[in-house]
Amino acid sequence: MIYKKAQGIHWLEFEILTGISELSHAIFLRHGGVSNGPYRSLNISNEVGDIPEHVAENRHRIERLLNVPSLIEAKQVHGNKVVLVSTLSQKVGECDALMTQVAHLPLMIKHADCQTAIIYDPIHKALATVHAGWRGNVQKIYQKTVEAMRLIFSSKPQDLLVGIGPSLGPKHAEFKNYQVEFPEEFCQYQVAPYHFDLWAIAREQFEGCGVLSSHIEIAESCTYEHPEDYFSYRRDSATGRHATLAVLNG
Numbered sequence: 001m002i003y004k005k006a007q008g009i010h011w012l013e014f015e016i017l018t019g020i021s022e023l024s025h026a027i028f029l030r031h032g033g034v035s036n037g038p039y040r041s042l043n044i045s046n047e048v049g050d051i052p053e054h055v056a057e058n059r060h061r062i063e064r065l066l067n068v069p070s071l072i073e074a075k076q077v078h079g080n081k082v083v084l085v086s087t088l089s090q091k092v093g094e095c096d097a098l099m100t101q102v103a104h105l106p107l108m109i110k111h112a113d114c115q116t117a118i119i120y121d122p123i124h125k126a127l128a129t130v131h132a133g134w135r136g137n138v139q140k141i142y143q144k145t146v147e148a149m150r151l152i153f154s155s156k157p158q159d160l161l162v163g164i165g166p167s168l169g170p171k172h173a174e175f176k177n178y179q180v181e182f183p184e185e186f187c188q189y190q191v192a193p194y195h196f197d198l199w200a201i202a203r204e205q206f207e208g209c210g211v212l213s214s215h216i217e218i219a220e221s222c223t224y225e226h227p228e229d230y231f232s233y234r235r236d237s238a239t240g241r242h243a244t245l246a247v248l249n250g
Contacts, residue, residue, distance in 0.1 A: 001027075001219050007065055008032040009042065010229075014163030016217040017118065022125055024066065025118050025246040027165045027219075029229045033058040035240055043231070043240030045073075045110050062243060071108040071245065074098060076131045080139035082148040096136055097145045099128035101153055103250030108243050112231040113168040113223050115202055116244040119145060120161045126153040129246050134175070137198060138182060142205045157210030162217070165244055169222030170197040172234055 002013045009032035017025055033042030035054045042058050045051065051059075059071060072085055074095045081095040085105055092098060098107040099119075107129040109116045114133040120126070126149055132141050149155040170191045175181055178194060189197045189204075199218050206216055223230035231239040 001217075001221070005031075007061070009061060009065055012165070012219070014118065014217050014219075016161050016215070017120060017163055020120070020122065022122075022249050023120055023127065023246065024249055025163075026066070026244070027116070028062060028243045028245070030231060030240070030242070031229070032061065038236060038238040039231075039240035041240070042242075044108070044243040045241045062245070066106060066245065066247065068104070068106045068247065071106050071243075072098065073108045073110065074131075076110060078131075078133050078135040080136060080141040080144045082128070082141075082145050084148075084152060096132070096141055097128055097130040097148075099126065099145065099149060099152070100248065101126045103248045106245050106247040108245050110241040110243060111165075111167070112233045112239055112241055115167040115198065116165045117142060117145075117202070118163045118165075118244065118246045119149065120246075121149060121153060121155040121159055122161065123159045124153045124155055125248060126155055127246055127248050129244060132202065134173075134181070134196075134198060137201050137205070138186075140205060142202060143209045146206070146209045146211065158212055158215075160211050161215050162206055162211055164199070164202055164216070164218045166219045166221040166223050166226075166230055168198060168224055168232075168234060169220070170195055170199070172222060172224040173198050 010029040011026040030041040035043035082097040083095040085100040117130040119128040
């Protein structure tokens with residue numbers, strides 16, 4: 001991944017997506033915000049009640065950096081619902097994946113340890129952003145999103161470019177109740193007692209629905225292990241959220 005900084009804000013970009021003139025994207029790190037306490041620095045949301053003033057200011061910083069009037073977000077519920085976004089004012093409700101073919105609609109996913117994916121179709125100029133915790137992996141949200149893009153945009157899986165951002169790594173992805181939480185097929189990804197490679201599960205899900213291995217970039221950076229850069233609920237219990245953003249430039 002490519003590390004970037006501007007106006008005091010730090011973010012990452014996928015090598016596989018950088019240089020595409022029709023697309024802008026970023027995974028924002030902790031640096032550069034004004035939040036305090038367990039949400040210290042660039043917290044995009046604490047996901048509780050009304051948005052505090054410091055969180056609103058952090059959002060404004062990102063909007064100014066991207067030169068967009070506002071950010072489009074969902075109420076993420078760890079499901080597998082995909083919503084088509086058509087206007088900036090659209091209320092998308094409860095879902096964990098957003099997709100569009102309309103320019104200048106910045107699709108935001110909030111996350112700490114969970115995976116986020118940016119999916120881009122360079123042929124049909126279509127975009128999706130996805131939130132995938134372990135529950136999303138179990139419910140095959142990546143497969144559902146690829147299928148939705150096929151149905152709505154005529155996207156072909158072999159054309160898609162996929163970036164999966166920093167998230168919980170195998171060393172810290174411990175699931176003591178995996179026998180009831182995970183399907184049996186996940187057992188092959190158990191790398192130590194109770195520990196699973198969720199990165200490998202994500203790759204397998206994308207490849208299983210036809211995305212080329214060479215078109216998938218996984219950050220393989222663990223949010224738990226790098227407190228200077230990432231929020232982690234597993235590590236800190238009370239914590240902030242990063243923002244993963246992608247927008248079609250038109």
